[in-house]
Amino acid sequence: MCLGIPVQIKSITDPDKMLALAEVKGVRREINVTLVSEPAEPLEALIGRWVLLHVGFAVSRIDEDEARITLELLAETGAVEEELAAMVPQ
Amino acid sequence: MTTATPKNYADEYRDPAHARAELARIARLAATLGATRDKPISIMEICGGHTHTIFRHGLDRLIDQGIEFVHGPGCPVCVLPQARIDECIEIASRPGVVLATFGDAMRVPGTKGSLLVAKAKGADVRIVYSPLDALALARKMPEREVVFFALGFETTMPATALTLLQAEREGIKNFSLFCNHITVPQPLRVLLQDPMMQIHGFVGPGHVSMVIGLEPYEFIAEQFRRPLVVAGFEPVDLLQSVAMVLTQLVEGRAEIENQYARVVRKAGNPQALAAIDAVFEPRASFEWRGLGEIEWSGMKIRGRYAAFDAEQKFGVGYGGTRAATAPELADCRCGEVVKGAMKPPDCPLFGTVCRPETPVGALMVSSEGSCAAYWQYAGRRVATAEASV
Ligand code: SF4
Numbered sequence: 060m061c062l063g064i065p066v067q068i069k070s071i072t073d074p075d076k077m078l079a080l081a082e083v084k085g086v087r088r089e090i091n092v093t094l095v096s097e098p099a100e101p102l103e104a105l106i107g108r109w110v111l112l113h114v115g116f117a118v119s120r121i122d123e124d125e126a127r128i129t130l131e132l133l134a135e136t137g138a139v140e141e142e143l144a145a146m147v148p149q
Numbered sequence: 150m151t152t153a154t155p156k157n158y159a160d161e162y163r164d165p166a167h168a169r170a171e172l173a174r175i176a177r178l179a180a181t182l183g184a185t186r187d188k189p190i191s192i193m194e195i196c197g198g199h200t201h202t203i204f205r206h207g208l209d210r211l212i213d214q215g216i217e218f219v220h221g222p223g224c225p226v227c228v229l230p231q232a233r234i235d236e237c238i239e240i241a242s243r244p245g246v247v248l249a250t251f252g253d254a255m256r257v258p259g260t261k262g263s264l265l266v267a268k269a270k271g272a273d274v275r276i277v278y279s280p281l282d283a284l285a286l287a288r289k290m291p292e293r294e295v296v297f298f299a300l301g302f303e304t305t306m307p308a309t310a311l312t313l314l315q316a317e318r319e320g321i322k323n324f325s326l327f328c329n330h331i332t333v334p335q336p337l338r339v340l341l342q343d344p345m346m347q348i349h350g351f352v353g354p355g356h357v358s359m360v361i362g363l364e365p366y367e368f369i370a371e372q373f374r375r376p377l378v379v380a381g382f383e384p385v386d387l388l389q390s391v392a393m394v395l396t397q398l399v400e401g402r403a404e405i406e407n408q409y410a411r412v413v414r415k416a417g418n419p420q421a422l423a424a425i426d427a428v429f430e431p432r433a434s435f436e437w438r439g440l441g442e443i444e445w446s447g448m449k450i451r452g453r454y455a456a457f458d459a460e461q462k463f464g465v466g467y468g469g470t471r472a473a474t475a476p477e478l479a480d481c482r483c484g485e486v487v488k489g490a491m492k493p494p495d496c497p498l499f500g501t502v503c504r505p506e507t508p509v510g511a512l513m514v515s516s517e518g519s520c521a522a523y524w525q526y527a528g529r530r531v532a533t534a535e536a537s538v
Binding site: 063076091093094095096111113114115116118119121122125128129132135136145146147 | 201205251252276278279280281282301304305307308311315356359360382383411412418420421424
C-alpha cells in the first residue's frame with residue numbers, strides 16, 4: 060500500500076475532476092493529477108510525463124530514468140505485478 | 150527539474166562498485182566512531198519500505214561493522230491497534246454498509262478476528278486500490294452506505310482528502326471515511342523521550358517526506374541532537390544515507406539532510422499539504438499498537454465535513470463511546486518490536502504460531518511489517534537454525 064509505482068500520463072480525460080489516463084507496462088487506469096498540477100500550467104503539459112502513482116493519485120513528477128530504476132526495483136521484489144493487479148478496478 | 154541526467158544514472162544506484170565504495174566509507178566512519186558488534190551505532194529506519202530493502206540486500210550484515218538497524222514504526226497497517234479493527238468491523242456489520250478497504254488491512258487481527266473473518270460472516274467488505282474506487286462504489290450504489298477504511302501516513306492523506314472534497318462537490322451523501330490516518334513525527338518524539346531508547350540517528354522515509362518536506366523533522370536535530378537523513382529506496386540510496394548519518398556523528402553535527410533530493414523537496418508538496426489541511430486536523434490523541442495513545446499523532450476529519458466522518462455518522466470510536474484499549478495477546482511482543490526494544494526473532498511467537506500465513510500480531514500481516522520482512526529474508530534462517538538445535 061505504501062509503495063508507489065511510476066506511470067506515464069497518456070491523456071487528460073476529465074479536467075474538472077483532474078483525471079488523466081495513465082499507463083505502465085500495458086496497464087491503463089484513470090488517475091487523479093491534482094497533486095502534480097501547476098496552477099500556471101495547462102493540464103495538457105502533463106501528457107507524456109512520468110509520475111509516481113500512489114493509491115490512484117499522482118504524488119510526484121519524476122524523470123524517465125527515475126521511473127525506470129523504480130520499476131526495476133519493484134520488478135525485482137515482485138511488487139510490480141501486485142500493484143498492477145490492484146490498479147485495475149474490479 | 151531540467152538538470153541534465155547523466156547516461157549512467159540508473160547504474161549509479163545499482164552499480165556494485167558504487168555500493169562497495171559506500172560500504173568501505175561506512176566501515177571507515179564506523180571505525181572512527183569506535184563502533185563494534187557489541188557496542189554498535191544504532192540507526193533506526195523509520196519506513197517499512199526501507200526495512201525491506203535492508204533485508205533483501207543483506208544490509209543487516211552491516212552489524213559486522215558495528216552498524217545496527219532498528220526497525221521503526223513505519224508501517225501504517227502494522228501499528229493499527231486491535232480496538233480500531235474492532236470498530237471497523239462494527240461499522241462493516243451495520244445493515245446497508247459496504248466497507249471498502251486496501252487489501253493490506255484485510256488480515257490485521259482485532260480482538261474478534263479480522264475484516265476477512267467479518268466478510269466470511271456476511272459483512273460486505275470490498276478491496277479497493279484507491280479511495281476513488283470507493284467513491285465510485287458510492288456513486289454506483291446510492292441505496293447503500295459506502296465507508297472507506299482510510300489509513301496511512303502523510304503519503305496517503307492527500308488522496309483521502311481529495312476524494313472527500315470530490316464527494317462533497319458531487320453532493321454524494323452515502324459516502325464516509327473511517328479515518329485512521331497517522332503522522333510520522335509524533336511517535337518519533339515519543340520514542341526519543343523513552344529512556345530505553347538508544348538510537349544514534351535516523352534514516353527518514355522517502356515518500357512521506359515527499360509530502361511533508363524536511364521541516365517537520367527539525368525537532369529531532371534541535372531538541373534531541375540526532376541526525377536524520379531522508380533516503381531513497383535503492384540499496385545504494387540506503388548505504389549513502391547511512392554514511393551521511395555516520396558523517397554527521399563523526400563531525401558532531403545533528404542535522405536533517407536529504408539524500409533523496411531527486412524526488413523530495415525541502416518544502417514538500419504544497420498542493421498535498423493544502424489538501425490535508427483543508428480536510429483534516431490533528432486529534433488530541435490516537436492509539437498505536439504497541440505504543441499506546443500518542444498525543445497529536447492521528448488526524449481526524451474537520452467539523453465542517455462531519456457528514457463524511459464515519460465515526461460521527463455511526464457513533465463509534467473516538468466519535469462515540471470508545472471502549473478502553475483492548476488488551477493485546479499475552480505473548481505478543483509487537484509493542485517491543487515497534488519500539489525497537491526487541492528484534493522479531495526474540496518474540497516467543499515468531500515463526501512458531503505467528504507466521505505470514507497465520508499472523509498473530511500485526512507486524513506479521515503486511516509485507517512491510519518488520520516481523521514479516523524478518524521472516525521472509527533473515528529470520529527464517531534464525532528460526533530454522535533454532536528449531537534444529
Ligand atoms: S512475531 Fe508476531 S506476535 Fe511476535 S512481535 Fe512479531 S507480529 Fe507480533
